[in-house]
Amino acid sequence: LSPDDAQFLNTCLGDRAQSVREAATALLARLPGAPAYEDRLALARACLGVETKGLLRKIRRLTFKPPSGDRHAAATLFQGFGLSSLIDGLGFEPLELPEAAAGIQPALPLLARAALLDGEPALAAAFLTRLEDPVWPADLLRLPLDAQLLNGETRQTVLSASLTHEVRFDPLLEGFNLAEFLDGPMSRDLAERLIASQPWRRWLNDVIQLVVSSDRFDPDPVLLRAVAAMPWQVARAVTDALAAIPPARQPKTAAYLAFLARLAAPSKPSEPSETPVV
Structure with missing residues (x-):
């Protein structure tokens, strides 16, 4: 909106359609100077x-x-x-x-x-x-x-x-969509700051303890929501953190992150690439 819109919006206040009048009223209320x-x-x-x-x-x-x-x-x-x-x-x-x-x-x-x-x-x-x-x-x-x-x-x-330090990390609250809010992935700096933070470490430790203590707990729905917006540069660090989970209970998220890290690793020109075709 700009002051140039004021004349048009004032004209719309007299429109026959109530929806047009209401929209013009709302817009004028957001136009500085009106x-x-x-x-x-x-x-x-x-x-x-x-x-x-x-x-x-x-x-x-x-x-x-x-x-x-x-x-x-x-x-x-x-x-x-x-x-x-x-x-x-x-x-x-x-x-x-x-x-x-x-x-x-x-x-x-x-x-x-x-x-x-x-x-x-x-x-x-x-x-x-x-x-x-x-x-x-x-x-x-x-x-x-x-x-x-x-x-x-x-x-x-x-x-x-x-x-x-004071905040609580939680990726599963209703309406959560970090990638949509950011209009893309986290920046590398933000992702590195997150996985080095106390809130993340506390949360991840709680998830790992649940995996170890309960055979019925499936960590993937929780973990995938947490890493979905992270860039590939931090995939290896998160995978390493998940290594604390026993091999028999390793989540699919760990394999997904390892795959991302492998995709991003540059292959040697003298050797054929081992990157799988997807």
């Missing part, structure tokens, strides 16, 4: 406030009052606004906000999205890691609405910044 946009921004700002606690040491906290008491309505209301626009006049420095907002759990994804729209992925990650029991990467995949419009580089960056 009266509907300014009205919506005022409503969004009114959801955020400041309270001061403490007698000797004053602590300022961010407060959140969802519009009409419905926290889900805030996702639409906050749509398209950067963090700097939302907190203007509240007296917080951006780096103070994640801690100040820790008590308003429903607002943290909204503020993370707003930080991303301002081009601040590290600040967005700081909001997300203050969620109760933060889950990586599912909390990022559930960022509402226009966060999905972020470019691939920004998505990789915020995933990397959110991978802290």
Whole structure:
């Protein structure tokens, strides 16, 4: 959208079709400078406030009052606004906000999205890691609405910044699709950071222990979801980690990763390639 669209959208407000009128109204509410946009921004700002606690040491906290008491309505209301626009006049420095907002759990994804729209992925990650029991990467995949419009580089960056010791890695939550969120595989740097992280190691160790302790546990549905978005460069490292599983219980995922690593290995020009034809 740009200011050049305003005249056309205003014309659409008088269209005979209700669906056209509703679409024009929604778009005008997202067009900076339009009266509907300014009205919506005022409503969004009114959801955020400041309270001061403490007698000797004053602590300022961010407060959140969802519009009409419905926290889900805030996702639409906050749509398209950067963090700097939302907190203007509240007296917080951006780096103070994640801690100040820790008590308003429903607002943290909204503020993370707003930080991303301002081009601040590290600040967005700081909001997300203050969620109760933060889950990586599912909390990022559930960022509402226009966060999905972020470019691939920004998505990789915020995933990397959110991978802290405190998060819990879980690839099986409902709606999880990391490859779709990234619009392709993880970057090599992100994948290497993931498999070296404590959340990954804790999770993988739990999976291995389940395999060893239960003959009925099938690890492949779990493992495949976890490695599906990883690039071939880390396949060997993950395969080596799965070597802790007894040979008789080795998952198909290990064979898949070994095959990827073998496909990627350059063959010697003087020798015929042993890469199988698929």
